[in-house]
Amino acid sequence: MALKYNDFTVATAADGNEALEQVSDFRPDLIVLDVMMPGLDGFQVAKRLAERSNDVPILFLTARDTTDDKIRGLTIGGDDYMTKPFSVEELIARIKVILRRSGRSREESPRLTYLDLELDDDTREVFRDGNPIELTDTEFRLLRYLMSNPRRVLSRAQILDHVWEYDFAGDARVLETYVSYLRR
Structure with missing residues (x-):
């Protein structure tokens, strides 16, 4: 684990x-x-x-x-x-x-970029169009996981398991809630 x-x-x-x-x-x-x-x-x-x-x-x-x-x-x-x-x-x-x-390391760059979003894993900062965005730890992990898997279809279970880091037994609607937070 x-x-x-x-x-x-x-x-x-x-x-x-x-x-x-x-x-x-x-x-x-x-x-x-x-x-x-x-x-x-x-x-x-x-x-x-x-x-x-x-x-x-x-x-x-x-x-x-x-x-x-x-x-x-x-x-x-x-x-x-x-x-x-x-x-x-x-x-x-x-x-x-x-x-x-x-040569199998995935640690090429601490920065992820997708469209107008930039995420710096080292400083845990996120920018949209160059402007900083404040995120909670969970929002940051969710965004990082989504940005690490562009154009890939992820199941609800994969996202919950990866972002919440355990077999999530709670209300799965928590995922939709956090996605709505990120869309703001």
Whole structure:
């Protein structure tokens, strides 16, 4: 869930075979693998991905902390190896470094522009025709998500999940309310 809070799209797998299917279907920018998965373990998944010439970066995140396990994980194709317990902040930092080094980072520019709107993610400022607009945090996140997906049809569920950052069980009309705030 912490990855979703940091604007990562996440797909999960219950076992190694499902992980291989997810990689084929989802085409991720990075794979976080646990070594101790049922069925195929994380090492076997990484080995099969390497056999397929899959170049998606792999970060092992596991309770297996022996030096031999770390060397094995890095040797068979892992780009990094973290052991549990772990810091979420460190995990996110390592993911960002791997994505940046692999050229898969989405952090090209902190500024988004669409028509007459400009959004600066670093300063959390929004301008329309060069004039500043004051937005609440939720309005800012909603606008950023919409501007990050121009000309893309987004479902209500996608927007609620991304902007409100959890499985939203409240009144879905809250989305229409916030869209009306943005239109002002």
